[in-house]
Amino acid sequence: MPRHFLRDDHLTPAEQREVLELALAIKADPFGWQPLAGPRAVAILLDKPTLRTQVSFAAGVAELGGFPMSVDGNLARIGVRESIADTARVLGRQVAAIVWRTYDQARIVEMADVAGVPVVNALTDQFHPCQVLADLQTLAEHCGGLTATGPALAGRSLAFVGDGASNMAHSYLVGGATAGLDVRIGAPRAFWPDEAVVARAEEIAAATGARVLVTDSATEAVDGVTAVATDTWVSMGREAEAAEREAPFVPYRLDADLLGEAAPGAVVLHCLPAYRGKEISAEVLDGPAAVVWDEAENRKHAQKALLTWLLERA
Numbered sequence: 001m002p003r004h005f006l007r008d009d010h011l012t013p014a015e016q017r018e019v020l021e022l023a024l025a026i027k028a029d030p031f032g033w034q035p036l037a038g039p040r041a042v043a044i045l046l047d048k049p050t051l052r053t054q055v056s057f058a059a060g061v062a063e064l065g066g067f068p069m070s071v072d073g074n075l076a077r078i079g080v081r082e083s084i085a086d087t088a089r090v091l092g093r094q095v096a097a098i099v100w101r102t103y104d105q106a107r108i109v110e111m112a113d114v115a116g117v118p119v120v121n122a123l124t125d126q127f128h129p130c131q132v133l134a135d136l137q138t139l140a141e142h143c144g145g146l147t148a149t150g151p152a153l154a155g156r157s158l159a160f161v162g163d164g165a166s167n168m169a170h171s172y173l174v175g176g177a178t179a180g181l182d183v184r185i186g187a188p189r190a191f192w193p194d195e196a197v198v199a200r201a202e203e204i205a206a207a208t209g210a211r212v213l214v215t216d217s218a219t220e221a222v223d224g225v226t227a228v229a230t231d232t233w234v235s236m237g238r239e240a241e242a243a244e245r246e247a248p249f250v251p252y253r254l255d256a257d258l259l260g261e262a263a264p265g266a267v268v269l270h271c272l273p274a275y276r277g278k279e280i281s282a283e284v285l286d287g288p289a290a291v292v293w294d295e296a297e298n299r300k301h302a303q304k305a306l307l308t309w310l311l312e313r314a
């Protein structure tokens with residue numbers, strides 16, 4: 001059975017570290033790994049809007065020696081025109097791996113159950129694990145890298161402020177706990193994370209030494225942290241709720257005052273696209289603490305490492 005990466009805990013702490021170390025090595029030697037030489041194809045299925053995901057997977061697959069085949073979900077209409085299982089059976093005969101951005105997590109689980117090749121979550125409603133891999137790489141770089149003597153991440157702290165029920169908050173909880181981080185979510189109570197996700201993060205934290213905190217106080221979340229992250233208040237698929245998703249989040253806006261509660265030298269993460277003046281002030285996003293362009297670049301390196309690691313085990 002191939003390995004898949006459908007949620008952040010599909011890599012153990014040791015495996016996550018291997019992938020992050022490989023990401024740093026690949027960044028230093030971009031054409032040194034050619035697991036898709038042939039070229040073998042990777043299907044990149046996109047049911048939701050995208051920029052970074054499509055470009056970083058396409059460029060990354062090409063750099064790994066492969067052929068990136070982007071498939072517009074509006075044309076494929078997976079699960080409508082053809083069942084997910086039948087789609088998986090067809091794709092599994094054609095490509096070396098499947099990357100899918102879609103809606104409910106259950107869709108990608110069904111794809112992985114049948115495909116017979118590695119399946120990678122490129123964002124679902126519940127998780128965005130590739131983004132958090134890139135974020136962990138970015139954080140490691142800013143904390144001195146991942147070295148043979150020990151991970152740079154364990155014991156560091158990361159606060160996410162905003163929509164605590166979002167895919168990004170969930171992936172920070174589970175991926176951050178896997179990395180041994182002190183992970184804090186600052187969100188309005190009506191937008192707290194899924195309880196099962198928090199419980200899973202706490203379970204992982206008990207083994208890794210990580211800590212997990214969910215609070216409705218933005219300042220408590222950010223107090224003294226190494227990194228502060230935020231994301232849009234209106235995730236893809238929730239556009240109809242845009243008006244009601246404004247007022248509850250205003251106290252969680254990442255502005256200079258809130259960033260001032262973090263540790264000196266703290267970095268700011270944002271998966272992008274960012275809405276200046278909404279979840280983050282222009283001053284912070286365009287200021288010296290923001291490492292968002294490194295983060296966007298690291299999507300490619302982290303995903304190349306992930307694909308290489310998965311293909312070695314397929």
Ligand code: NVA
Nearest residue numbers: 166231235236271272
């Ligand atoms: N939470 C956002 C992430 C975008 C990359 C969304 O799902 O739209």
